[in-house]
Amino acid sequence: MKFLARVIMTTRIFFLLFLLGLQLISAQEISVLDQDSREPILNVAVFNLDKSKTVVSDFDGKCDLSIFDRNERITFQHISYEIRKSTKAQIQRQKRKIYLTLKAEQLDEVIMSVSKWEQQKKDIPNKIASIDAREIAFTNPQTSADLLQNSGKVFVQKSQLGGGSPMIRGFATNRLLLSVDGIRMNNAIFRGGNIQNVISIDPYTIKNTEVIFGPGSVIYGSDAIGGVMNFYTKKAEFTTSDSLAFSGNANYRFASANTENTLHFDFNVGKRKWAFFTSASYNNFSDLKMGQDGPDTYLRNTYVTQRNGQDELVVNNTPEKQISTGYNQINLLQKIAYKPNNNWRYDLGLHFSETSDYSRYDRLIRPNTDNTGLLSAEWFYGPQKWFMSKLQINKKGKGLFYDGLKITAAYQRFEESRNNRDFQDLIRNRTKENVDAISANIDFENKRIGDLRLYYGTEYIFNRVGSKGNQQNIETNIISNAASRYPDGATWQTVAGYIKAEYKAKPNFTLLSGLRYSHVWIDAVFDKTFFPFPFDDAKLDNGALTGSIGLSWFPKADLQITWNGSTAFRSPNIDDVGKVFDSEPGSVVVPNPDLEPEYAYNTELGIQKNFADKVVLKGATFYTYLVDALVRRDFQFNGQSQIEYYGELSNVQAVQNAAKAYVYGFELGLEAFLTDNLSITSNLTITKGIEEEADGTDSPGRHVSPTFGDFHIVWKNQKLKVDAFLNYNGKIDFEDLAPSEISKAYIYAVDTNGNPYSPSWHTLNLRSQYAISNALKATLSLENITNQRYRSYSSGIAAPGINLVLGLGYRF
Structure with a gap:
C-alpha cells in the first residue's frame, strides 16, 4: 500500500510539473496579427540580432519565443509588412500579441x-x-x-x-x-x-x-x-479553439459641413464551428453648407416654405446653406456562419438599410417658366429601403468536376417613392415602387488541369415590380388614384451559363478567356386607365453571347503588360420598356415595347513599371464602342409629339435603340516610396465620348466625366499617418455639354456668353490618423481648406465647403 501511495504521489508530482510546463510553454507562445484587421499573419520570420535564433509563425499567426531571452531584441519580418522590433518581455506585457503594419507598396493582392x-x-x-x-x-x-x-x-x-x-x-x-x-x-x-x-x-x-x-x-x-x-462585407469569424471569443468595434464620426453625427458598433462572437457577426450604424445629416469662393449661380438664395397653409418664397439669409438637404439613415447587418469541418462552410447574411425622406435638391432649385421663382414646392424621395438575405454554401475538396463549389441563393426587397408638388399647387403627386428580386447561382472552380484553371457556373434571376400612383390634396387630405411610374406586376428574368479559363503558359505569361450566354424575358401589362397606350403589353425575349480574352505578361520582373478584349451587353429592363415620368422640364417619357439589347465592344492596354521597388508607374488606355444604344429621344405617342402630363403640355420622349456611341480615354497612376515613412501617390483619368444619332449627327456623351485626378503626399510611422492631398477636376465647356445637360442649365455656372458650363475646380485637403493605443484610433481631416464653392459635373448639389471631420474608433 505504501508503494502504491508513493506511485500515486509521484504521478501527481509529475502531472503537476507537466501542467506547469505547459503553462510556461503557452506563456512563451505569442500571436502575430495585422494591425488593422487583427487577422493572424502566416510565415512571419522571427529572429534575433545575429539570426542565430529563428522561428516562423504558423497558420494561426502563433509562434513560440522560448528560445529567446527575456530582454533579447527580436525582429519580426514579413514580405508584405513593415519590420517590427520588440523584446519578449514587452510582448508578454501586451497580452502576448504583436501587431504588424502592411507595407504601402504591397501589390501582390488577391x-x-x-x-x-x-x-x-x-x-x-x-x-x-x-x-x-x-x-x-x-x-x-x-x-x-x-x-x-x-x-x-x-x-x-x-x-x-x-x-x-x-x-x-x-x-x-x-x-x-x-x-x-x-x-x-x-x-x-x-x-x-x-x-x-x-x-x-x-x-x-x-x-x-x-x-x-x-x-x-x-x-x-x-x-x-x-x-x-x-x-465585400465583413464575415463572421471562427476561433481555432472550442473556447468562446468575443471582439468588436465602436465608431463615431462628425463632419462640420452638414453637422453629421454617425454612430456605429459591431461585434463578433466565435467558436470553432459557429460564428456570429452583428453590425449597426446610424447617420444623421443636417443641411449641407457649400463653400464661399465660386460661382454665385450655385447659391441657394431663396427657398419655399409653408405659412398658414400657403406656399411662400422666402429669402435665404445664409445662401451657402442648401435647404433642404438633410436626412438620416440606419444600416443593420447580421451574419451567421457554420463550419462543421474544413471542407464545408455555411454563411447566412441579412442586410437592411433605410433612409428617412430626403429631398431631390436639383429639383428644388429648378426655376419656374418665367424665371421669377421656383417651380417645385416639394420634391422628395420617400424612404429608400433595401433588404437582402443571402445563403451561401462553400465546399472545398476533390469533387468529380471541381475543387471548389459555391451554391448561393438570395432574396432582395427594394422600396422607393417619389413625391412632388408644384409651387402653390394643392396636389402632391406620388409614385411608389418596390422590387422583389430572387437569384440563385452555382459556381465551380477547377484547378487540377496542369497550368489551366477553369471557373464555370450558372445563374437565374427573377424580378417582380410593384408600382402605384396617387394624388393627395394637401388641404383636404383626399387621396385619389393616379398613373403609376411602371406597369404594376411586370417581371424581368434571366438565366445564364458561363465558363472562364486562366492558363499560365509560362511563369511570366498568363492568358484569361471566357464566354457567357444569357437569355432575358420581360412580361409587362399596361394599365390604360390614365394613358391610352397604343399597345396592351410588352413581351421581350432575347439572348446575348458575350466573351473576353486577355493576357498578363511580365517581360521583366519589374515590367507588366496587360491587354484585354471583351464584349458586353445590356438587355432592356422594365425602366426602359414601361416607364412614364417627367424626364426634364416640359418633357415626358412614355413606354416603348420595341426595344433590343445594346452591345459594347471594348479593348484596353495597360502597362506597369516598377523602378527598384521605389517608384511604380501605371498606365492604361481603352476604347469602347456601343451599338444599338438605348437612349432617350423624341417620340410619337398615338401620332402626337406632345401630350398633357400632370396638367402640363409636355414633349413626348421614349427610350429607343437610336444611337451608337464610342468612348476612349487614358488612366495614369503613380506610387513613389521616397523613404520608409514618406510616399507619393497620384491618379489621372482622361475620358472622351461621343453619341452618334441614326441621322448621322453626333453630340457629347452624357456620362463622360471631365478630366479628374488627385495628388497625395503621405507620411506615416507606427502610430501616426498624415495625408496632404489635392483633388482636381477639369472644365467642360458649353459646346462639350450633352444636350440633356444643357436643358438643366440651372445647375451649371454661366460663361461669358451666358451659356451653361461646368467650371474646373481643385481642393486642398489634409487627413490624419493617430493610434492612441492598439485599441483606440482617432482620425482628423480638414477638407476643402480654401473653402471653394464648386459642383462636380452633372451634380445638382454643391459640394461641401471647408469641412472638419473627426472620427474615433475603438476595438475591443
Whole structure:
C-alpha cells in the first residue's frame, strides 16, 4: 500500500510539473496579427540580432519565443509588412500579441471579382482598383459613394446629399453593375438617370471593395458595360479553439459641413464551428453648407416654405446653406456562419438599410417658366429601403468536376417613392415602387488541369415590380388614384451559363478567356386607365453571347503588360420598356415595347513599371464602342409629339435603340516610396465620348466625366499617418455639354456668353490618423481648406465647403 501511495504521489508530482510546463510553454507562445484587421499573419520570420535564433509563425499567426531571452531584441519580418522590433518581455506585457503594419507598396493582392474565386491580381488583364478595410478606416468616408470617390479613380455625381452615382469610363447608372458579396443589386427598375442605391451599403461593414474597369458581362451578365463595383462585407469569424471569443468595434464620426453625427458598433462572437457577426450604424445629416469662393449661380438664395397653409418664397439669409438637404439613415447587418469541418462552410447574411425622406435638391432649385421663382414646392424621395438575405454554401475538396463549389441563393426587397408638388399647387403627386428580386447561382472552380484553371457556373434571376400612383390634396387630405411610374406586376428574368479559363503558359505569361450566354424575358401589362397606350403589353425575349480574352505578361520582373478584349451587353429592363415620368422640364417619357439589347465592344492596354521597388508607374488606355444604344429621344405617342402630363403640355420622349456611341480615354497612376515613412501617390483619368444619332449627327456623351485626378503626399510611422492631398477636376465647356445637360442649365455656372458650363475646380485637403493605443484610433481631416464653392459635373448639389471631420474608433 505504501508503494502504491508513493506511485500515486509521484504521478501527481509529475502531472503537476507537466501542467506547469505547459503553462510556461503557452506563456512563451505569442500571436502575430495585422494591425488593422487583427487577422493572424502566416510565415512571419522571427529572429534575433545575429539570426542565430529563428522561428516562423504558423497558420494561426502563433509562434513560440522560448528560445529567446527575456530582454533579447527580436525582429519580426514579413514580405508584405513593415519590420517590427520588440523584446519578449514587452510582448508578454501586451497580452502576448504583436501587431504588424502592411507595407504601402504591397501589390501582390488577391482579387475575387473577376471570377468569383481568389486570383492573383498580377495574373488579371483587367484594370482593378482594390480598396481594403484599412484604407476605408483611414479615409473615413461619409457614405459608400464617397468611399469610391476617395479612391481617386471613380467619378461620382450627386443630385442630392442622399446620393452618389458613380461614372466609370463614360458609363453610369444602369450601364454599371453594383454588387454586394457577389449578389447583384441592379434590378429591373435601375434607370438611365442618376441613381443612389450605393448609399444603402454601410462603409463600416466593408472589408474590401473591388472596382473592375471595363466590361464584366462574362461573370455578371447584363448591365456590366462600363465596369463592376463589388463590395465585400465583413464575415463572421471562427476561433481555432472550442473556447468562446468575443471582439468588436465602436465608431463615431462628425463632419462640420452638414453637422453629421454617425454612430456605429459591431461585434463578433466565435467558436470553432459557429460564428456570429452583428453590425449597426446610424447617420444623421443636417443641411449641407457649400463653400464661399465660386460661382454665385450655385447659391441657394431663396427657398419655399409653408405659412398658414400657403406656399411662400422666402429669402435665404445664409445662401451657402442648401435647404433642404438633410436626412438620416440606419444600416443593420447580421451574419451567421457554420463550419462543421474544413471542407464545408455555411454563411447566412441579412442586410437592411433605410433612409428617412430626403429631398431631390436639383429639383428644388429648378426655376419656374418665367424665371421669377421656383417651380417645385416639394420634391422628395420617400424612404429608400433595401433588404437582402443571402445563403451561401462553400465546399472545398476533390469533387468529380471541381475543387471548389459555391451554391448561393438570395432574396432582395427594394422600396422607393417619389413625391412632388408644384409651387402653390394643392396636389402632391406620388409614385411608389418596390422590387422583389430572387437569384440563385452555382459556381465551380477547377484547378487540377496542369497550368489551366477553369471557373464555370450558372445563374437565374427573377424580378417582380410593384408600382402605384396617387394624388393627395394637401388641404383636404383626399387621396385619389393616379398613373403609376411602371406597369404594376411586370417581371424581368434571366438565366445564364458561363465558363472562364486562366492558363499560365509560362511563369511570366498568363492568358484569361471566357464566354457567357444569357437569355432575358420581360412580361409587362399596361394599365390604360390614365394613358391610352397604343399597345396592351410588352413581351421581350432575347439572348446575348458575350466573351473576353486577355493576357498578363511580365517581360521583366519589374515590367507588366496587360491587354484585354471583351464584349458586353445590356438587355432592356422594365425602366426602359414601361416607364412614364417627367424626364426634364416640359418633357415626358412614355413606354416603348420595341426595344433590343445594346452591345459594347471594348479593348484596353495597360502597362506597369516598377523602378527598384521605389517608384511604380501605371498606365492604361481603352476604347469602347456601343451599338444599338438605348437612349432617350423624341417620340410619337398615338401620332402626337406632345401630350398633357400632370396638367402640363409636355414633349413626348421614349427610350429607343437610336444611337451608337464610342468612348476612349487614358488612366495614369503613380506610387513613389521616397523613404520608409514618406510616399507619393497620384491618379489621372482622361475620358472622351461621343453619341452618334441614326441621322448621322453626333453630340457629347452624357456620362463622360471631365478630366479628374488627385495628388497625395503621405507620411506615416507606427502610430501616426498624415495625408496632404489635392483633388482636381477639369472644365467642360458649353459646346462639350450633352444636350440633356444643357436643358438643366440651372445647375451649371454661366460663361461669358451666358451659356451653361461646368467650371474646373481643385481642393486642398489634409487627413490624419493617430493610434492612441492598439485599441483606440482617432482620425482628423480638414477638407476643402480654401473653402471653394464648386459642383462636380452633372451634380445638382454643391459640394461641401471647408469641412472638419473627426472620427474615433475603438476595438475591443
